[in-house]
Amino acid sequence: MTASKTFRTIVLATGLLGGVSGAALAADLTIGVRAGPLSIDPDFTAAGTHAEAMKHIYDSLIKSGNNLELEPGLATSWTAIDDTTWEFKLRPNVKFHDGSDFTAEDVKFSIERIPKVAGPNPTTIYVRRVKGVEIVDPLTIRVKTDGPAPTLPNDFIRLFVVSHIAAKDYSDSAEKASEGFNSGKAAIGTGPYKFVSWTPKEQLVLQSFDGYWGGKEPWDKVIRKELPNDAARVAQLKAGQVDLIARIPASDVPTLETDSKLTIVRQDSVYLFNMAFDFREKSPQVSAKNGSPLPKNPFIDPRVREAFDLAIDRETITEIAMEGMGTVQSQLVTPNIFGYKPDVKPAPSNVEKAKKLLADAGYPDGFKVTFSFTNDRLPGDKDTGTTIAQMLTAIGIQVEANAQPGAVYFPANTRGDYSLTMSGWGTLTGEANYTLSSLVHTNDPTKKLGAFNIRGYSNPEMDKLIEAAGVEMDAGKREQYLKDANALVASDRPNLSIASIVSAWGMKKTINIVPRSDEDTLAMNIRPAK
Numbered sequence: 001m002t003a004s005k006t007f008r009t010i011v012l013a014t015g016l017l018g019g020v021s022g023a024a025l026a027a028d029l030t031i032g033v034r035a036g037p038l039s040i041d042p043d044f045t046a047a048g049t050h051a052e053a054m055k056h057i058y059d060s061l062i063k064s065g066n067n068l069e070l071e072p073g074l075a076t077s078w079t080a081i082d083d084t085t086w087e088f089k090l091r092p093n094v095k096f097h098d099g100s101d102f103t104a105e106d107v108k109f110s111i112e113r114i115p116k117v118a119g120p121n122p123t124t125i126y127v128r129r130v131k132g133v134e135i136v137d138p139l140t141i142r143v144k145t146d147g148p149a150p151t152l153p154n155d156f157i158r159l160f161v162v163s164h165i166a167a168k169d170y171s172d173s174a175e176k177a178s179e180g181f182n183s184g185k186a187a188i189g190t191g192p193y194k195f196v197s198w199t200p201k202e203q204l205v206l207q208s209f210d211g212y213w214g215g216k217e218p219w220d221k222v223i224r225k226e227l228p229n230d231a232a233r234v235a236q237l238k239a240g241q242v243d244l245i246a247r248i249p250a251s252d253v254p255t256l257e258t259d260s261k262l263t264i265v266r267q268d269s270v271y272l273f274n275m276a277f278d279f280r281e282k283s284p285q286v287s288a289k290n291g292s293p294l295p296k297n298p299f300i301d302p303r304v305r306e307a308f309d310l311a312i313d314r315e316t317i318t319e320i321a322m323e324g325m326g327t328v329q330s331q332l333v334t335p336n337i338f339g340y341k342p343d344v345k346p347a348p349s350n351v352e353k354a355k356k357l358l359a360d361a362g363y364p365d366g367f368k369v370t371f372s373f374t375n376d377r378l379p380g381d382k383d384t385g386t387t388i389a390q391m392l393t394a395i396g397i398q399v400e401a402n403a404q405p406g407a408v409y410f411p412a413n414t415r416g417d418y419s420l421t422m423s424g425w426g427t428l429t430g431e432a433n434y435t436l437s438s439l440v441h442t443n444d445p446t447k448k449l450g451a452f453n454i455r456g457y458s459n460p461e462m463d464k465l466i467e468a469a470g471v472e473m474d475a476g477k478r479e480q481y482l483k484d485a486n487a488l489v490a491s492d493r494p495n496l497s498i499a500s501i502v503s504a505w506g507m508k509k510t511i512n513i514v515p516r517s518d519e520d521t522l523a524m525n526i527r528p529a530k
Helices: 003-009 048-052 104-117 151-158 174-182 230-236 250-257 302-311 314-321 351-358 380-394 404-415 432-439 462-472 473-492
Strands: 029-033 060-062 071-073 075-082 085-090 130-137 140-145 194-201 203-208 221-224 262-277 325-330 368-374 398-404 420-426 495-508 511-513 526-528
Touching: 060 151, 071 075, 071 203, 075 262, 075 302, 075 495, 085 104, 085 203, 085 462, 104 130, 104 140, 104 174, 140 526, 221 325, 230 250, 230 495, 250 262, 262 511, 302 351, 302 495, 314 325, 314 380, 314 432, 368 380, 368 404, 380 398, 380 420, 380 495, 398 404, 404 420, 432 473, 462 473
Parallel strands: 029 221, 368 398, 368 420
Antiparallel strands: 060 071, 075 085, 085 140, 130 140, 194 203, 203 221, 262 420, 262 495, 325 495, 511 526
């Protein structure tokens, strides 16, 4: 190993590996993933691939089940004792990796450190409703909120608990936290695996924790290799260099399914493609076909939005553009999400009706628009966007397809550079208000709502439903508010839901995986085949 590589590899302690016997090595697991953590501090970023890795080392207060249902984690129960207070009963006899006891002090410390150490894509979104934390006894905490907060338990699926003893000197800033956690000094959790080493952009090495409260894992050592190149990931699986890979490209799935040495598992994902219209009076990338400005932004007219909806053949997109690895969707959330409205169906494609709607709106010859979408964030995004662009030409729209890497697309979208977009979104908390309040509520920083609505959409009826759902403690009433809001999205069309992704994992015949709808690839869901 070169000196530079030795420097880049962060090792906790050689003693962690010293006790691994030859027999134990037979139970090692090597996983190939597209991306890994950005730090070993669980609170550094809210990025999904980061949280996926951290779940091995740290437990969250509440767990997210395989279909995003809420399950007991370090909290065994949670109760709203009044409109602004949640009480959490904590799991007894839980040990940290260093042998110390888990108590309410660790939960209070973990909540309070987040605003101080959060980096890019901040994890503060998960504690934004928290006003204060009270320790009732060593196994009971009460969280005071800034108002009724029915979805606080959903937010706490990303509340990772660290040791207040190990992390006390590494919680004043993101830089200080990275120093302590990346060196391993503060990387002490209660999760099923202990931190061993991390080589950024290469691999994360973990070792089974014998004292885990949930029982010992079958894997003595887990190596999570970062293989962002799809072809390289597939090649390493076929060559036996990894035991399992995530996110198989759709084009490779049929071939791999014929390989007698491999097993392929598919799962419907909560990630879905959706288009978003610009509602600003002057939209930057819309014009007449000759390039001259239009008197007004056509997307403000609901007939134009409906015409675009009817131009899209979603079945063709899932079968051709997504190569069978997609499921048609009618809402911004998938059917497993709380608040989904089953009787809202996708509009069937109808080109002739779409043309008439455009003519009625004053655009009998269509107009010109740049359609911007990602080409590297989710499987099939480039082909899906390109196919939609082609479908829009059938109703007279002159479309310039603008496929961009996520690193280019998202900053430009945030700046307001685009008029018509498509990207992926996943409701990772399992509750529709997470998505609706972010995408279709009026952008209102004072209310901490509409953070991702940067295109000027504002509907008072929508805002009223979302705000009511955000404070309604009765689950039945809250669900109805969310269903009504999803129905309003479908009829008003600020966004057009296209299709959700079907994810695929490939693995050796010797192992099996229980897939998750959030696409997390967890060693805890992988077991030796029986």
